[in-house]
Amino acid sequence: MLNPPSLECRAHEFKRLRRNRRSNAIRSLVQENYLVSHQLVAPLFVLEGENRIEAISSMPGISRYSIDVLIKEVIKLYELGIRAIDLFPVISAEKKDPMGSEAILEGNLMQRAVQCLKNAIPEMCVMVDVALDPYTDHGHDGLIDAAGRIVNDPTLEILAKMSVLAAEAGADVIAPSDMMDGRVGFIRQALDNAGHTDVNIMAYAAKYASAFYGPFREALQSAPKFGDKKTYQLNPANWREGLRETLCDEEEGADFLLIKPALSYLDVICRIREMTHLPIAAYHVSGEYSMIMAAAEKGWIDADKVLAESLISIKRAGADFILTYGAERMAQLLKKGWGFA
């Protein structure tokens, strides 16, 4: 039972809390976290060909673009205040093989896309996702042996070549999403040896074996043909595992640490925030985005408000910047003066 003095004390605190929520102006004064367009990163899917736009049915509002259309889209994003994009190549089935050979072919789609983008709009920070799964016919992020096991070390060589190719094309940030062990240090060394000492690495540090990647795998036609990714991606039940993986990437030289997915892993973001002084990125992934859009299409929720609330909660947990398919939508809202207060 509360005794009267402490109840009185509580009453003061309740009044004080209410006073600080009294008006939009006061709520604005005391707001703790903000969304800004320049801390939203737009993941983009690039296709071969010209003048092509293919809507992705599992991701309302998101399309795959050929390079010429992509450039126009990226200019639009820049005008909205977005300062970074993350590129994913869509590789046609004929070009996929067990080794992901296309990934290290000079002049491949990724290289051309980066070159064209950097020529058209040099101010935009271009991040390149580095992993084998868009390129392999089995859909895994690593090479596999006869028993279907992932072979870690030979995969590193390929990831390093992909990274150097991307850097040569002008990429600003290499984003390895493959979850092979030791790849951050390996890629850092390869970049440095090739003279790309100023190219950043955004390590997918704590990337969980998540069911939220479903729509993305449809977008790239990259779902694993056998098995799952549980031997190299993390167990959703574990946070200590996420911290250990993250520490490895920090020690190996990562410039940014990324946690993925975001909303179901806010505790991991929060704990990593307390553990490192490096910038933290969070990836609000395809399934997280599509759930909002699907519920909104049914009229059950307000897409704009739920998107904004999702993104601010990721910031509140401790992320510095967020990769989200809702980047353009959110940037438009921010331009119109969106606020929580």
Ligand code: PBG
């Ligand atoms: C694969 C990769 C995935 C995503 C980014 N890079 C999927 C996977 O690991 O199978 C998912 C992104 C998303 O769902 O938006 N290297």
